[in-house]
Amino acid sequence: MSKIRVTVWGENVHEHEMPKVGEIYPKGMHGCIADGLLEDPAFDVKIATLDMPEHGLTDEVLEETDVITWWGHAAHHKVDDEIVNKVKRRVLEGMGLIVLHSGHYSKIFRSLMGTTCSLCWREADERERIWICNPGHPIVKGIESPYFEIPMEEMYGEPFGIPEPSETVMIGHFEGGNVFRSGCVFLRGNGRIFYFQPGHETYPIYHHETVKLILKNAAKYVAPHGTIWKDGAPMIPVESAPDPISAKH
Amino acid sequence: MSKIRVTVWGENVHEHEMPKVGEIYPKGMHGCIADGLLEDPAFDVKIATLDMPEHGLTDEVLEETDVITWWGHAAHHKVDDEIVNKVKRRVLEGMGLIVLHSGHYSKIFRSLMGTTCSLCWREADERERIWICNPGHPIVKGIESPYFEIPMEEMYGEPFGIPEPSETVMIGHFEGGNVFRSGCVFLRGNGRIFYFQPGHETYPIYHHETVKLILKNAAKYVAPHGTIWKDGAPMIPVESAPDPISAKH
Amino acid sequence: MSKIRVTVWGENVHEHEMPKVGEIYPKGMHGCIADGLLEDPAFDVKIATLDMPEHGLTDEVLEETDVITWWGHAAHHKVDDEIVNKVKRRVLEGMGLIVLHSGHYSKIFRSLMGTTCSLCWREADERERIWICNPGHPIVKGIESPYFEIPMEEMYGEPFGIPEPSETVMIGHFEGGNVFRSGCVFLRGNGRIFYFQPGHETYPIYHHETVKLILKNAAKYVAPHGTIWKDGAPMIPVESAPDPISAKH
Amino acid sequence: MSKIRVTVWGENVHEHEMPKVGEIYPKGMHGCIADGLLEDPAFDVKIATLDMPEHGLTDEVLEETDVITWWGHAAHHKVDDEIVNKVKRRVLEGMGLIVLHSGHYSKIFRSLMGTTCSLCWREADERERIWICNPGHPIVKGIESPYFEIPMEEMYGEPFGIPEPSETVMIGHFEGGNVFRSGCVFLRGNGRIFYFQPGHETYPIYHHETVKLILKNAAKYVAPHGTIWKDGAPMIPVESAPDPISAKH
Numbered sequence: 001m002s003k004i005r006v007t008v009w010g011e012n013v014h015e016h017e018m019p020k021v022g023e024i025y026p027k028g029m030h031g032c033i034a035d036g037l038l039e040d041p042a043f044d045v046k047i048a049t050l051d052m053p054e055h056g057l058t059d060e061v062l063e064e065t066d067v068i069t070w071w072g073h074a075a076h077h078k079v080d081d082e083i084v085n086k087v088k089r090r091v092l093e094g095m096g097l098i099v100l101h102s103g104h105y106s107k108i109f110r111s112l113m114g115t116t117c118s119l120c121w122r123e124a125d126e127r128e129r130i131w132i133c134n135p136g137h138p139i140v141k142g143i144e145s146p147y148f149e150i151p152m153e154e155m156y157g158e159p160f161g162i163p164e165p166s167e168t169v170m171i172g173h174f175e176g177g178n179v180f181r182s183g184c185v186f187l188r189g190n191g192r193i194f195y196f197q198p199g200h201e202t203y204p205i206y207h208h209e210t211v212k213l214i215l216k217n218a219a220k221y222v223a224p225h226g227t228i229w230k231d232g233a234p235m236i237p238v239e240s241a242p243d244p245i246s247a248k249h
Numbered sequence: 250m251s252k253i254r255v256t257v258w259g260e261n262v263h264e265h266e267m268p269k270v271g272e273i274y275p276k277g278m279h280g281c282i283a284d285g286l287l288e289d290p291a292f293d294v295k296i297a298t299l300d301m302p303e304h305g306l307t308d309e310v311l312e313e314t315d316v317i318t319w320w321g322h323a324a325h326h327k328v329d330d331e332i333v334n335k336v337k338r339r340v341l342e343g344m345g346l347i348v349l350h351s352g353h354y355s356k357i358f359r360s361l362m363g364t365t366c367s368l369c370w371r372e373a374d375e376r377e378r379i380w381i382c383n384p385g386h387p388i389v390k391g392i393e394s395p396y397f398e399i400p401m402e403e404m405y406g407e408p409f410g411i412p413e414p415s416e417t418v419m420i421g422h423f424e425g426g427n428v429f430r431s432g433c434v435f436l437r438g439n440g441r442i443f444y445f446q447p448g449h450e451t452y453p454i455y456h457h458e459t460v461k462l463i464l465k466n467a468a469k470y471v472a473p474h475g476t477i478w479k480d481g482a483p484m485i486p487v488e489s490a491p492d493p494i495s496a497k498h
Numbered sequence: 499m500s501k502i503r504v505t506v507w508g509e510n511v512h513e514h515e516m517p518k519v520g521e522i523y524p525k526g527m528h529g530c531i532a533d534g535l536l537e538d539p540a541f542d543v544k545i546a547t548l549d550m551p552e553h554g555l556t557d558e559v560l561e562e563t564d565v566i567t568w569w570g571h572a573a574h575h576k577v578d579d580e581i582v583n584k585v586k587r588r589v590l591e592g593m594g595l596i597v598l599h600s601g602h603y604s605k606i607f608r609s610l611m612g613t614t615c616s617l618c619w620r621e622a623d624e625r626e627r628i629w630i631c632n633p634g635h636p637i638v639k640g641i642e643s644p645y646f647e648i649p650m651e652e653m654y655g656e657p658f659g660i661p662e663p664s665e666t667v668m669i670g671h672f673e674g675g676n677v678f679r680s681g682c683v684f685l686r687g688n689g690r691i692f693y694f695q696p697g698h699e700t701y702p703i704y705h706h707e708t709v710k711l712i713l714k715n716a717a718k719y720v721a722p723h724g725t726i727w728k729d730g731a732p733m734i735p736v737e738s739a740p741d742p743i744s745a746k747h
Numbered sequence: 748m749s750k751i752r753v754t755v756w757g758e759n760v761h762e763h764e765m766p767k768v769g770e771i772y773p774k775g776m777h778g779c780i781a782d783g784l785l786e787d788p789a790f791d792v793k794i795a796t797l798d799m800p801e802h803g804l805t806d807e808v809l810e811e812t813d814v815i816t817w818w819g820h821a822a823h824h825k826v827d828d829e830i831v832n833k834v835k836r837r838v839l840e841g842m843g844l845i846v847l848h849s850g851h852y853s854k855i856f857r858s859l860m861g862t863t864c865s866l867c868w869r870e871a872d873e874r875e876r877i878w879i880c881n882p883g884h885p886i887v888k889g890i891e892s893p894y895f896e897i898p899m900e901e902m903y904g905e906p907f908g909i910p911e912p913s914e915t916v917m918i919g920h921f922e923g924g925n926v927f928r929s930g931c932v933f934l935r936g937n938g939r940i941f942y943f944q945p946g947h948e949t950y951p952i953y954h955h956e957t958v959k960l961i962l963k964n965a966a967k968y969v970a971p972h973g974t975i976w977k978d979g980a981p982m983i984p985v986e987s988a989p990d991p992i993s994a995k996h
Binding site for chain 4: 662685735
């Protein structure tokens, strides 16, 4: 069976500007996410970052990507609209997309959702507890308990400005009291999208074993299972209509 | 009971450039749509067109609009992005939106759907027959038969590049054989959106009694029933958290 | 405007068998729910209970009901299947249904959902905090804060065995840590269904002002807005087909 | 990779009572469906029929089934409720289900949908044309054209009394004019359900190459991808709550 080709996209800004982030993620957050995936031989993994030409997302890279993961925060506005459109086109054709944490406000996620994708937030070293809504779902395969915990996380709380998901897989609860739809699946075009809330840059969340497991599961779940749908707006000639059309004039 | 305030937005281009369209719609397509709504005392109706300052959609107009109907075709690209964003913000806050025919490719619809909104098409004076999927739905109230016909219409066919609707209300079939999800409801943010396929500019479709009835019904259906949701991304101070947060360091 | 005719259905068992419940609800839980609705002149309210002939849900009562609320727990199995089928038929035709608390395991709710409707639970006088996912939704109209609290409630926790809702309106969190989709809207046939989790019999929850407000809002939201859909499986004669059918043999 | 274990369930009544059906399907409709699947080495196929003990669906068979296909028509009422409940339990746990043609009125489908599953119909040797709504969907993999035709089929028409599907994959159109949501995916519990309309007993529809292809694709699509979810209604002891619960009395 051929491997699932994942491109891990990282904004790669905090890692250089915030010493703490650089310490937790010496290879960048993207490097840590990539290493987690590479524990599973099912995956081929590439890295792409904002500072690369075309943000690392050339036509060739995108054509050869089955699943893209997206972490961004400080520089959403620096992502070129043309690149966003290319990624979006590929998702609608069938490429999987995993949007991580502050990626809720990325151009690519907002553009695919059509809504504000807003939420409320707080940075206070809160423990998060994430509950599973469907214990049999492929994305939570291997998690034996009804919930798992992240010792410290930024709070993300409802209302979360998303369209109703196709599948609500996880709901998070934060020490300060707030709740959040922390794991949601959406279908758009021929692509599957998974939004996963954990991952504030100042905590070692992508080193967390359960988070790593979920990313592996999710990459398999959103990987293309059909064929590519290159849709357009074709004019269908009258002579190609399956039924004859009567002249009206 | 206070009236539902509808703003009928029209591109108002074909009416001036294509004599046939001007003949069918001497007051513009928007004028005809507005007149249809005004048959029902439930509505207050304003008109706004592309050529007006701010396309007729000033902040004040939008604030005082409960439902907006949108017909555009030739000049989607001339609609200012800033105005589109304002309309979108209002829809997400709770304003109803009715997208008509070629409006499937308008910036506002594509932006709210997050998908291509593509379809296949053919101009061949085809009879369309529109079947009703839920005869009890408010949008088809008053239609006694299982389908209705439009004598000549542009063909719009599947695949239609939309997310799965919240409600599939009607499916159209065209003389040449194609089928299309001709009436679909979507929920986005706090707003309801109804896409309705009939309405090619060269046919007198907005004079059609059943089409007029559906537009009245739909305007009532998508009108705001809740309150305004002005969402944002508020930071919630630690001292406002309902539960105490323990210091971790 | 004519009134919305609500039938409040109550199992009416705990009230007689558990002194505490009788004390909290001297007129029965159904009586308290009915009184709450009657604070709003929009409603006409009837009561029906398990011990009445046909559980109070005669054909005549059902025909004259716009919205039914359902509270049951100890005696789900004593509800006659034929009555359940009648209620179900009416919901599919367009009658609104509000399912309360332990009604998650009622025949009517399970039958409409098609799933187990299971959940996990604990009786420990826990404080519940209910967060709102769409502050503009008609069902939460008038609630100004992002959450409200119920001082003591039975815990209901995920996984909740429901199909994905059409709208997730509220998420509850319990003192012991669990979370739950506490307010969900479903569309089935031509009817709207609202599941609302609060309401354990040993606490005065239907006296709670916010709970009362939500029940009023919900009854308006699920009330029929269209017409009745009496569906069946009609054979359509060949001569009634809109298009001629060619003889194949 | 282990094989997908499919159980093809057939009512096996028409085959014996209608000579024409026996001629088209000498091994039974189930035999033809099974043979089609067996063209693909991905599948292990078992047959089960109404007349077998426990309708061929013993606990052991169900435990060892990944996907069940269901064709029934004349004898829906003869299917034992207890067996239906077992099949339903397995679907909610994660087993895939493909419901064929007149199976729309089977106990298992109606019970999982929660709606009437009604439709209108006509037997008149009509050509059906089935259009594809998402050309990239795994279920239509290998179909190169925008539609395919079945020379003669019973007409099934809207309104189809189903909940809104998770994915509308195909829409059928019949010679006499009616349209129908002919291919729909639903998610219930941890299981995927595909309803596929073609398959009237008096036509050789399960010999049709495209129909056979779709059944193979669909069996792969609805096959379990996660783990089994054996849900229940566990009481969670106070001492197992992740957070301490304060005594209120």
